[in-house]
Amino acid sequence: MSARDRILAKLRQNAPSTANALPDVATWFATHRPVESMTDKAKRFHHVIELAHAEVHAVNADTWTGKLHEVLKARGIEKLLVAEGTPHGDAALDDLPPRGIDCSVYDMAIEAWQSELFDDTPASLTAARAAIAETGTLILWPDALEPRLMSLVPPVHVVLLDASNIHNTFYEAMTAESWSSGLPTNALLISGPSKTADIQQTLAYGAHGPKELIVLMLGVPEGAAQ
Amino acid sequence: MSEHTLHFKPTEGFRTRSKAVVDNPVLRQSFRGAMDFLMSKRAAQFPDDEELQSLRSLGEAIRQYNLAKLPDLLLQLESQLTANGIQVHWAETPDEANTIILGICQRHSAKLMVKGKSMVSEEIELNHAAEAAGIGALESDMGEYIVQLAGEKPSHIIMPAIHKTKEEIARLFADKVDGVDYTDNVDALIQIGRNVLREKFQEAAIGLSGVNFAVAETGTLCLVENEGNGRMCTTVPPIHIAITGIEKIVEKLEHVPPLLSLLTRSATGQNISTYFNMISSPRKPGEKDGPEEVHLVLLDNGRSQAYADEQLRKTLQCIRCGACMNHCPVYTRIGGHAYGTTYPGPIGKIVSPHMLGLEATASMATASSLCGACGEVCPVKIPIPELLMRLREEAFSEPHAKPAMRGQGAGYSPLISAIWRAWATVYRSPALYRLVSWLGSRFGGLLPSRQGAWTSVRVPLRPAPKRLRDMLKERG
Numbered sequence: 001m002s003a004r005d006r007i008l009a010k011l012r013q014n015a016p017s018t019a020n021a022l023p024d025v026a027t028w029f030a031t032h033r034p035v036e037s038m039t040d041k042a043k044r045f046h047h048v049i050e051l052a053h054a055e056v057h058a059v060n061a062d063t064w065t066g067k068l069h070e071v072l073k074a075r076g077i078e079k080l081l082v083a084e085g086t087p088h089g090d091a092a093l094d095d096l097p098p099r100g101i102d103c104s105v106y107d108m109a110i111e112a113w114q115s116e117l118f119d120d121t122p123a124s125l126t127a128a129r130a131a132i133a134e135t136g137t138l139i140l141w142p143d144a145l146e147p148r149l150m151s152l153v154p155p156v157h158v159v160l161l162d163a164s165n166i167h168n169t170f171y172e173a174m175t176a177e178s179w180s181s182g183l184p185t186n187a188l189l190i191s192g193p194s195k196t197a198d199i200q201q202t203l204a205y206g207a208h209g210p211k212e213l214i215v216l217m218l219g220v221p222e223g224a225a226q
Numbered sequence: 227m228s229e230h231t232l233h234f235k236p237t238e239g240f241r242t243r244s245k246a247v248v249d250n251p252v253l254r255q256s257f258r259g260a261m262d263f264l265m266s267k268r269a270a271q272f273p274d275d276e277e278l279q280s281l282r283s284l285g286e287a288i289r290q291y292n293l294a295k296l297p298d299l300l301l302q303l304e305s306q307l308t309a310n311g312i313q314v315h316w317a318e319t320p321d322e323a324n325t326i327i328l329g330i331c332q333r334h335s336a337k338l339m340v341k342g343k344s345m346v347s348e349e350i351e352l353n354h355a356a357e358a359a360g361i362g363a364l365e366s367d368m369g370e371y372i373v374q375l376a377g378e379k380p381s382h383i384i385m386p387a388i389h390k391t392k393e394e395i396a397r398l399f400a401d402k403v404d405g406v407d408y409t410d411n412v413d414a415l416i417q418i419g420r421n422v423l424r425e426k427f428q429e430a431a432i433g434l435s436g437v438n439f440a441v442a443e444t445g446t447l448c449l450v451e452n453e454g455n456g457r458m459c460t461t462v463p464p465i466h467i468a469i470t471g472i473e474k475i476v477e478k479l480e481h482v483p484p485l486l487s488l489l490t491r492s493a494t495g496q497n498i499s500t501y502f503n504m505i506s507s508p509r510k511p512g513e514k515d516g517p518e519e520v521h522l523v524l525l526d527n528g529r530s531q532a533y534a535d536e537q538l539r540k541t542l543q544c545i546r547c548g549a550c551m552n553h554c555p556v557y558t559r560i561g562g563h564a565y566g567t568t569y570p571g572p573i574g575k576i577v578s579p580h581m582l583g584l585e586a587t588a589s590m591a592t593a594s595s596l597c598g599a600c601g602e603v604c605p606v607k608i609p610i611p612e613l614l615m616r617l618r619e620e621a622f623s624e625p626h627a628k629p630a631m632r633g634q635g636a637g638y639s640p641l642i643s644a645i646w647r648a649w650a651t652v653y654r655s656p657a658l659y660r661l662v663s664w665l666g667s668r669f670g671g672l673l674p675s676r677q678g679a680w681t682s683v684r685v686p687l688r689p690a691p692k693r694l695r696d697m698l699k700e701r702g
Contacts, residue, residue, distance in 0.1 A: 004316035007472065007526045011297040014534035020294045023287040025480045032277055048497070110462075110515040114428055135498035144512040148461050152454060170498075171483040180479040183444050185510055186461070189502035194454035196416060197494070198369035198385060200256075200392045201263050204416040207368060208423060209454025209501070 029171045033134065039221040041133040041166040046217070048136030052192030053205055054213040058220040065095035068158060071214055072101055072123060081106060081117075081124040081154055083146035088127050088160050106147050117149060123156035128215075130165040130173055137191040138215070139173060141184045148186050157193075157210040163219045240589060243564040253389055257561045260388045264552040267495025268603070285488045286607040288481045289543035296533065299442045299475050300524065306445030310507040312520045320350035323525050327352060327434070327467055328359045330521060334465055336361060336431035340423070342449070342456035343367040344436030345383050345546060346469045346525055349568045349581065352434070364430070366423050366455040368416060375402045381562030383569060384493050384548040389561055423455065433459035433517065437470035438545070439485060440522070442477045445506055447522065450489060452500040460505055466517040468505075472524050473533075473542040485545055488605035493547040528580035528632070535630045537616055541576050543606040548573075550600035550610060556593050565590065572600035576613045584621045584633030591617035660695075667693050 001009070036044070046056050059067045072080060080096060083089035084105040093103050104121065126146050128138040138159055142148040151157055167173035170189070174180070179187070194209030205211055247253050272278040292299060304314045317323035331339060339356060341347060341363060353374070356363040365374040369386035373379060376398055380386030387395070396410035399418055406418055427433075435456055439448040447468050449456045460466045476482060490496045509516040532538045551557040551571025562570035567578040567587070575594065579587040591614045600610040617631075624643065625635030652658045666689035675686050 002316065003318045003322055003526075006318055007316055007524075007530060008297050008300065010526075010530040011300075011472075011533055014530075015297055016294045016536070018294075020287070020291040023284060023291050023481070025284065025288075025484060028280065028284050028484065032280065052500070106514060108514065114462075118424060118428060137498055137502075144510075144514060147514045147516075148457075149515045152457050152461065169483065170486065171480060174479055174483070180443055183446055183479075183504060183506040185505070185507045185513060185516060187446075187504040187506070188457075189498065189504075190500065191498050191502075192500050194452070195500055196368045196453045198367070198372065198387055198453075199395055199412045199415055200390075201260055201385075201388075202392070202412040204413050206420065207416055207453035207455070208366070208420055208427075208458055 025171065026175075029169060033169050033172075036133065036168055038164060038166070041168060042163045042217065042220055044133040045131050045136055045163075045166050048133070049138075049192065049213075049215060050136070052136055053195070054136070054192050054215055056215045056217060059216045059218055061218060064160065064216050064218060065091055067216055068092065068125065069096060069099050069101060071158065071216075072156075075123075075156065075212075077122045077156060078102055079104060079120075079122055080158075081121050081150060083126065083150065085145045086127065088125065089146070092125055106150060110147070110149060117153050121154045123158060124150045124154040125158045125160065126150050128159050128161040128165070130167060130177070131161055132168070132170050132173055132189070133166050134169045135189075135191055137170070137189045140188040140190060142186055142188065143184065148188075151188065151190065152209050155206065155210055156212045156214065158214045158216065159190075160216050160218065163217050163221065240564065240566060240593070243566065244560040244593075247560045247564050252391065253561055254559070256389050256391060257558050260382075260385065261552050261558045264385075264495065264548075268492055268549060268552070269495075271491035271495045271497065281484060281488060282605055282607050284484050285545075285605050286543065288476065288485060289545070289606045290540075292476050292481065293473065293533070293539060293542055295477060296472070296475065299477050300472060302442040302477070303440055303445065303475055306442060307522060308445075310445040311510075312445065312447075312507060312522055315521060315523045316526075317523055318526045320525075320527055323350045323469060323523050323527075324352055324355035326523055327469070328355060328361065330465065330467055330519075331356070331361050331432055332359070334431050336465070338362040338364065338426065338430040339432040339434050340364050340366050340426050340430040340459050340463065341370070342433070342435040342459040343370055343386075343451065344434065344469060345380075345568065346436055346471055347434060348380065349527065350469075350525065352469075363434075364423075364426055366426070366459060367451075368419050368453060368455075371419055371423065372398065375399075379563065379568070381570070382548060382551065383546055383571075383573075389563070423458075427455075427458040427462045430463045431465060433461075433463035433466045435459050435466065435468050437468050437474055437522070438489065439482055440470060440475045441479050441482065442475055444479055446479070447505045447520075448482060448486075449503040449505070450486065450499045450501075451503070452494075452496075454501060457501055457503050460503065461516055464517055465519045465521070466505075466508075467521045467523065469523040469525060472526055472529055473544075485606075489545050489547050492549040492603065492605040528582075531631060532577075532580045538580075538613065538630065540608050541580065541613060543608050544573055544577065545606060546573070547605055549603045549605065553599040553603045555595060555597060555599070560593075565593075572610045572614075576608075576610060576617065579617055579621075579631060579633070584617075584631055584636040586633075588621040588633070588637035591615075591621065663689070663693050663695075667691055667696070 130139040193213040196207040372387040381389040400408040557571040621637040670689035
């Protein structure tokens with residue numbers, strides 16, 4: 001008998017004979033979390049993610065690359081990793097190089113350029129698929145065009161978020177988008193720059209991932225900007 | 227690394243180790259300060275008691291629902307993960323788990339494994355097994371990296387280096403990390419760790435991680451972390467190996483949000499961790515990063531023993547938040563190392579006997595005042611005090627033929643049992659009670675002035691020269 005069969009046999013022999021009722025997660029959220037307007041969700045998202053040390057800027061479709069340029073220049077950053085083939089990546093590729101920001105692209109498997117990504121990529125731009133107001137969380141589903149390490153290795157991570165995609169809770173996000181019918185290779189919730197309090201409970205940012213997280217929020221409704 | 231041999235220590239040394247910590251003001255201050263910090267952070271996350279209590283009830287219901295279906299869910303998880311391209315392995319014992327993991331390393335001629343925080347990998351003592359096999363195993367969580375550099379084990383399941391001051395860490399880095407001068411600036415220390423480990427993430431052939439929740443319906447491994455090292459370990463090296471206890475499984479994805487909320491708020495008082503990393507497959511064709519192979523090792527190591535008993539099964543509801551130890555007056559005074567087990571504190575006391583047998587852990591459950599704080603804060607309502615009472619009974623009752631636990635009766639003493647039986651007889655019979663209390667009041671002075679552990683910090687016990695009934699009689 002294999003370890004698998006032995007473990008399963010032991011469990012089966014002593015498993016309870018009756019099943020428990022399926023926990024009612026939906027009702028708990030319906031009775032304990034408010035339903036908010038888009039404006040309120042945007043406001044709350046902004047407030048909560050700022051508490052986690054992220055920087056948020058309200059932008060619109062015409063001005064966001066300008067704000068991106070400004071944010072990078074303010075930090076003395078002259079090179080940005082973008083996802084070619086995505087609308088936001090292509091917009092950055094069009095707008096930033098003429099203004100003095102060199103844009104590199106993730107067009108090869110990581111094995112071919114790992115040391116450049118780690119040693120010579122000061123910032124990256126990705127989009128967020130959606131966000132969560134309650135916890136100030138960005139949702140990213142990395143894919144072939146916008147790979148996983150883009151949001152992890154560069155010290156400055158800039159994220160473009162459409163404010164109309166902010167959900168109230170994680171539960172609302174996964175049910176509204178039917179996540180249970182299929183998840184990508186890697187789905188990520190990101191709620192601030194990387195941090196640790198492992199030395200004497202002293203909070204330090206930039207542990208292993210980005211030291212700074214900057215959110216450019218598109219289509220912020222009137223009144224939500226703080 | 228190898229000047230210390232770090233193995234599970236049987237509880238015989240428990241008193242000595244506890245005394246050493248109680249007598250050490252620096253350690254006392256480290257633990258007291260850290261526990262006060264964590265308790266106030268948690269309290270701030272739960273301002274609404276109704277919300278907290280109803281969420282705990284939901285968390286309990288979710289864990290119990292999933293445990294009731296555990297064998298079916300393990301099969302569902304296995305088939306879903308396999309369909310997603312993740313390879314599933316089963317291990318009954320720590321040795322089997324180490325053999326599986328090191329076998330994968332050897333197939334790929336791996337020299338270095340970088341590790342995200344995983345208490346299950348501590349439980350199987352993977353680092354020693356890897357070292358013995360000539361494979362480097364490097365911890366990458368900052369706290370774990372620090373305790374590994376110091377040749378120690380974690381003293382807390384969430385904050386492994388909680389027992390160390392920043393000055394101690396500064397000296398450690400200056401001594402052990404090449405080219406580093408003494409600095410006790412926390413940001414500078416973290417940057418030192420970051421720079422060392424960023425090299426190692428790129429060098430390692432294997433990334434190892436734990437699992438916080440394994441979702442059966444989607445075949446997804448979920449990881450909670452703040453630092454980003456967990457994402458590094460599961461994304462940069464070409465092979466990712468995850469290891470988990472068989473109990474950490476949920477059937478439905480919708481079970482995750484309530485448990486995640488309970489976990490991070492109870493553990494560190496965060497509304498959510500910086501990263502919640504959900505992995506459902508290895509690198510797919512066309513994708514440009516991520517591991518080519520992902521493995522999951524499912525470990526039993528005594529969990530099926532806890533599962534077999536309706537009351538003890540509740541032990542497996544645990545989501546490893548550490549709130550019970552943060553609120554435990556015993557843990558706060560003696561710290562995590564005194565227990566001598568991978569999992570310290572209240573959760574350690576109820577889970578370790580299943581992993582190590584009661585022979586090695588008989589006295590653990592006695593290190594409790596039964597104040598009930600652990601049960602009150604547990605986010606999934608494990609009745610920890612009740613389980614401690616049960617484990618005391620299992621450890622100290624007379625060995626019998628059908629024990630629910632390995633090592634049942636390990637602490638049994640015929641003399642102590644005879645004394646308790648005599649005590650019960652005396653207290654059941656009014657005539658005997660009168661006689662014995664009369665003898666006590668007349669001859670109590672003959673009791674020795676040294677009464678073992680009791681008199682080490684207290685005055686000796688002596689029956690009063692006059693019994694209550696005598697005094698009442700005198701007053702008429």
